[in-house]
Amino acid sequence: MHVAGLILARGGSKGIRLKNLALLKGTPLLLWSLKTMSQSRGLTSIWVSSDHDDILELAHQNGAQIHRRSAESSSDGASSLDAINEFLDSHSAATNVLPPGPTALEVDVVALIQCTSPFVRVAHLNEALAKMTSGCYDSVFSVTRSHSLRWTQLEPNETEVDVANTEEIRAVNFDPHCRPKRQDWNGDLVENGAFYLSSVQLLRRGLIQGGKISFVEMSAAHSIDIDTAYDLWLAGQQASYFGFEPDGDSGDVNHLQRC
């Protein structure tokens, strides 16, 4: 089974300029992810897909195979799925690859790793890879457990409040007459966007998640997704507090579940 690890790293980004190369503890985000991927068991090949020379250069220098992404699939409107399928279509023609990349048919699973989630540890990735290669699941992705009590606004026809812009709400996932205690329920699993493993069969049907789906749980502290300058700053603070290093290995993935 060929499992291709893939980072989609556009040069353009709305928040931080060249976000994928932003420094966290002195190391570019891209390398945090590449180091984790290179240490994990079960990735047959490691790829970085980008439209930006500096990103492709750094990826190549650090042992990743590179895929030059088209301007079309690098636009703000393009989805990750578009970019993955472009990768699957064309990576066999990628240049600068030694040995030549696998043909599209040879890849069985794509492990999409977001380098804006730098605290994915080798243990998280290994757990996901073990689930995918077990044959029991068609897609596996990372989640954070949440005990949120959730509410939703009533539609105008649901409310009797006599105001033009009513802001009446009702509970969605619990009974306010009998509020659950944290220890009495398992909470929800919330996508944290750190990684998605999907069979190529599924991706070719236009889905990242589908068939039999499973998950890998990450603590909230491990789950940060860097979008804004504040997120990047916070990630640096967290790395110092918890001792996260860009070696893919540090950080006890279990004892942090409460954080």
Place this chain on the structure above:
Amino acid sequence: MHVAGLILARGGSKGIRLKNLALLKGTPLLLWSLKTMSQSRGLTSIWVSSDHDDILELAHQNGAQIHRRSAESSSDGASSLDAINEFLDSHSAATNVLPPGPTALEVDVVALIQCTSPFVRVAHLNEALAKMTSGCYDSVFSVTRSHSLRWTQLEPNETEVDVANTEEIRAVNFDPHCRPKRQDWNGDLVENGAFYLSSVQLLRRGLIQGGKISFVEMSAAHSIDIDTAYDLWLAGQQASYFGFEPDGDSGDVNHLQRC
């Protein structure tokens, strides 16, 4: 209409010892909340209910009226509702109060403020008080907007996966075949635990939320709820980054919605 602002501040706490007096930017958490409350429009009286002398002393020194909470309602098993109703039952007999506290019947609304949520700003509280005094709602509380994509584990009878401990999941609040973009939906409103305003009528029926219910939205940066030593550390970092001060007033409550 008498709106009694109330902080429930036990001496005992599981995570941080004497959490309610923990220092954030050099100021005890209790005082962050009291300063916000004292500046808000619409609180008729301000109360701190506690079983601990140091907490009651600090509250009294800072202009709050005090209610000595019983050991029973201060136990780990007691709910906030138990403590609020004990306050409503007995606060007219509280000592050290000048002028004497209102009798139970005089209070119309209780505004429960959690001092473990130090970044409640005066503007948040004023918005909640305006909603309650409008007469349109029976309870109003603080929320954070969330765009979480949520999943839940399948029950054994829902899955065909042939393993003893299946970890198959299904989406709860969206269609994975048509994943929503963040800009295309309003997200969920999630209780952040910072404050709850409830009519006494409702509280006497054993409910904190009920009748016509509304909300006040706070940004994620304002919404931190301090439970662990890590949370306290993180709150200190956030206060520095965003310039939050214990004056109840700083921090633009609107432009931070993205954080």
